Amino acid sequence: MYVVSMRGDSKVSTFSLIVSTFLGFYAIGCSSSSPRFRSSDESTSVIIQEDDEFRFASKIKEEETSEDDRKINLDNVKTRLLSRKSSSTRYKNLTPEGLNRDRFLLNVVSYLGVPYDFGGSTKEGIDCSALTSKVYSTSANLSLPRSTKNQYRVGSAVSKSNLQFGDLVFFNTVGHGPSHVGIYVEDDLFVHASVSYGVTFSSLESSYYKKRFVGARRVVD
Secondary structure, three states, X not given: OOOOOOOOOHHHHXXXXXXXXXXXXXXXHHHHHOOOOOOOOOHHHHHHHHHHHHHOHHHHHHHHHHHOOOOOOHHHHHHHHHHXXXXXXXXXXXXXXXXXHHHHHHHHHHHOXXXXXXXXXXXXXXXXXXXXXXXXXXXXXXXXXXXXXXXXXXXXEEOHHHOOOOOEEEEOOOOOOOOEEEEXXXXXXXXXXXXXXXXXXEEOOOHHHHOOEEEEEXXXX
């Protein structure tokens, strides 16, 4: 340890240096535990994705609110979906065998209205890829990657015309590749954590989402 001392105040200088060093390591430790700093292989893409969402948040809000021409009545949609039991032949055929439709929907509905929080992953605030991860983890015991870009690499590609209940749907909202993700339900509806409205249902046929749709992935057969 190197200490610069004047007028015999070496003890004070040594103590100050120790305190400064301790606080420096503490700060590093706090940063390392933050969602912004991850040790996994996907850390870089998660940080880039979050930075994109943060940087373009105001632009996304403006475009979402002005271009979404198919606003959804959440109460009506929730009532309609929950009344359609998985035992029904029609909805049973539209749901992958690996998913329990009723349990999945109840889990989805429990998040409705949760505000959007970039980097958040709780019912106090959540972002799009955290929502899909949480719903799949709780409803199907399936672990998805944390970022939208990495979720776009899992499962198998599926065309928009062949979407099934539970498929992940992806959108380019910031100008370069998939940056937003939701879960397809049925009737052209998907659930997602919207920057503008929080967790909600939206229509794939709305002008905003239709022109930004970039693909879908089936993660459960």
